[in-house]
Amino acid sequence: MGDDATATGGTADLAVVDPVAVDPAGTARRSVGTPLRSVWRATWPKLLAITLFITAWQLVVLTGWRPPYALPGPPTVARELWDLVLVDPKFWPALVTTLRRAAVGFLFAATVGTVLGIAVARSRVLRAGVGSLITGLQTMPSITWFPLAILLFGISETAITFVVVLGAAPSIANGILSGIDHVPPAFTRLGAVLGAGGWRLYRYVVLPAALPSYVAGLNQGWAFAWRSLMAGELLVIVASRPSVGSRLSFSQEFGNAPQLIAYMLVILVVGMLADTAFTASARRMRSRRGLASD
Amino acid sequence: MTLTIPFRPSAPGPTAPDPTAPGSTAPSPATLARGEVRLDGVTKVFGRGASATTVLADVDLRVAPGEFLAVVGPSGCGKSTMLSLVAGLDRPTSGTVGTGGKTAFMFQDATLLPWLTAAQNVALALRLRGVPRGERGDLTRSLLERVRLGSHADRRPHELSGGMRQRVALARVLAQDAPVVLMDEPLGALDAMTRDRMHDEIERVWAEAGLTVLFVTHNVREAVRLGDRVVLMGSSPGRIVTSRPIELPRPRRLDSAGVAELAAELTAELREEGARRGG
Ligand SMILES: Nc1ncnc2c1ncn2[C@@H]1O[C@H](COP(=O)(O)OP(=O)(O)OP(=O)(O)O)[C@@H](O)[C@H]1O
Ligand SMILES: [Mg+2]
Numbered sequence: 027m028g029d030d031a032t033a034t035g036g037t038a039d040l041a042v043v044d045p046v047a048v049d050p051a052g053t054a055r056r057s058v059g060t061p062l063r064s065v066w067r068a069t070w071p072k073l074l075a076i077t078l079f080i081t082a083w084q085l086v087v088l089t090g091w092r093p094p095y096a097l098p099g100p101p102t103v104a105r106e107l108w109d110l111v112l113v114d115p116k117f118w119p120a121l122v123t124t125l126r127r128a129a130v131g132f133l134f135a136a137t138v139g140t141v142l143g144i145a146v147a148r149s150r151v152l153r154a155g156v157g158s159l160i161t162g163l164q165t166m167p168s169i170t171w172f173p174l175a176i177l178l179f180g181i182s183e184t185a186i187t188f189v190v191v192l193g194a195a196p197s198i199a200n201g202i203l204s205g206i207d208h209v210p211p212a213f214t215r216l217g218a219v220l221g222a223g224g225w226r227l228y229r230y231v232v233l234p235a236a237l238p239s240y241v242a243g244l245n246q247g248w249a250f251a252w253r254s255l256m257a258g259e260l261l262v263i264v265a266s267r268p269s270v271g272s273r274l275s276f277s278q279e280f281g282n283a284p285q286l287i288a289y290m291l292v293i294l295v296v297g298m299l300a301d302t303a304f305t306a307s308a309r310r311m312r313s314r315r316g317l318a319s320d
Numbered sequence: 321m322t323l324t325i326p327f328r329p330s331a332p333g334p335t336a337p338d339p340t341a342p343g344s345t346a347p348s349p350a351t352l353a354r355g356e357v358r359l360d361g362v363t364k365v366f367g368r369g370a371s372a373t374t375v376l377a378d379v380d381l382r383v384a385p386g387e388f389l390a391v392v393g394p395s396g397c398g399k400s401t402m403l404s405l406v407a408g409l410d411r412p413t414s415g416t417v418g419t420g421g422k423t424a425f426m427f428q429d430a431t432l433l434p435w436l437t438a439a440q441n442v443a444l445a446l447r448l449r450g451v452p453r454g455e456r457g458d459l460t461r462s463l464l465e466r467v468r469l470g471s472h473a474d475r476r477p478h479e480l481s482g483g484m485r486q487r488v489a490l491a492r493v494l495a496q497d498a499p500v501v502l503m504d505e506p507l508g509a510l511d512a513m514t515r516d517r518m519h520d521e522i523e524r525v526w527a528e529a530g531l532t533v534l535f536v537t538h539n540v541r542e543a544v545r546l547g548d549r550v551v552l553m554g555s556s557p558g559r560i561v562t563s564r565p566i567e568l569p570r571p572r573r574l575d576s577a578g579v580a581e582l583a584a585e586l587t588a589e590l591r592e593e594g595a596r597r598g599g
């Protein structure tokens with residue numbers, strides 16, 4: 027290393043031969059691999075799990091533990107699901123109503139939770155007063171809000187939205203709050219050195235640094251919103267407006283077990299799709315920041 | 321406006337003190353030239369009552385505009401504390417700190433924001449300095465070229481080597497366009513070869529831009545390699561023990577006989593100082 031250009035004073039020429047600079051964009055490219063292969067690698071364990079589950083289900087049905095009208099087998103439910111999606115005129119309106127409620131409630135909760143989280147992070151008084159309340163709310167089963175919601179808003183969309191927001195907002199607020207609280211002090215110092223104070227520090231340093239935790243909070247908030255919504259749709263059945271929850275409830279009342287199970291599968295799939303979307307965006311963000319480990 | 325503002329925080333951030341607050345800031349003794357740094361009777365005490373520790377005791381220091389000052393001292397003697405005071409990130413308990421113009425800061429671990437590319441990290445400094453959007457792109461590119469990272473502009477920090485990250489940090493320091501640059505062991509985490517290159521890089525940039533540099537290091541040789549002057553600090557309490565001008569001609573080499581000889585002398589002095597303290 028010792029006998030190159032520096033000896034004669036060519037200080038400016040040295041970095042040109044920097045071996046590190048020659049290194050091509052290795053790391054990021056390598057982990058991608060062929061897309062098809064990585065999709066398969068992520069899919070086959072799931073397929074296996076589903077196969078095992080359906081097999082177990084079929085076996086239980088075959089034992090005759092419950093009569094077929096109470097516990098239908100997978101083929102019956104599959105046929106029902108097929109009918110539901112392709113034939114039943116009530117299915118899509120019900121699903122659309124439910125998804126719209128979920129979206130409205132979740133967006134509402136995201137707004138409330140975000141504002142609340144930032145406010146608590148910034149204000150000592152709010153933190154002392156509201157901080158532990160948020161966690162308390164988070165542990166409260168959202169179904170316990172419905173009696174009050176119905177008293178306040180009647181059997182209405184508002185009652186459902188109210189509970190969905192109460193169910194989801196605390197997680198979202200906590201997500202952004204803990205993100206802000208765990209911003210590395212080095213970043214805040216850097217912000218100060220670069221002349222970013224107050225709002226600009228938040229805009230350029232604190233909030234971007236808190237983003238992964240915020241997304242985790244959103245993900246958890248979504249799960250709570252979805253649960254609260256399903257509870258709400260079972261309890262608060264708004265007349266002449268079919269929803270996934272109300273269809274589920276009617277299936278039970280009319281003793282239509284295949285349809286009941288088919289709707290439950292729909293609920294499961296919606297929840298899983300949303301979770302997949304959140305997980306994917308979280309992973310993307312982590313890998314962009316060089317945090318991805320798996 | 322950037323001239324001669326005594327005890328001027330480099331940034332009005334949340335941790336930056338209010339320069340108009342009552343307390344430590346005595347009236348400025350004199351106006352400072354652009355790039356000048358001056359500490360007069362600076363004492364810094366952390367904590368109160370029984371747990372109070374004096375980290376810096378009555379430090380006087382003058383750095384001329386354009387001077388490269390290397391600061392060496394044992395761990396915990398208050399070097400970082402002193403830089404924080406100069407940067408305006410903290411206030412002295414007593415005494416005055418003044419800089420002629422703004423300060424820029426280079427940290428030990430580069431501290432690049434991981435969600436931004438190399439170019440965006442540099443551009444953020446421009447943006448926070450108020451450079452209009454239209455000018456930022458070209459300026460960022462030319463800054464990255466000055467540290468020879470033009471072809472890596474769109475990489476994210478984790479896709480860069482340690483030395484490259486420090487070069488981005490150097491470009492960002494230049495983007496701050498401050499006459500005074502504070503460097504707190506910026507090369508501590510690098511291997512010897514990369515370090516050697518960074519010395520050249522920093523020296524070149526310093527000379528081109530006519531900066532005043534306060535460079536903190538543990539490494540006496542590095543201090544001699546880079547500094548116009550080396551200040552030795554002692555600990556408990558932290559203070560300046562000696563100040564030694566380095567008259568070796570530039571460019572210098574870390575492994576040249578002259579540097580080694582002076583470094584040995586200064587190391588002996590440091591050791592003597594440690595022994596005198598009973599350390
Ligand atoms: N915020 C603080 N509160 C209390 N003590 C502090 C604080 N910051 C620093 N100190 C103390 O001040 C002393 C000097 O710290 P400083 O970081 O300035 O040392 P340093 O010379 O930079 O050391 P090193 O070479 O290891 O980086 C240390 O004893 C440290 O414990
Ligand atoms: Mg230090």
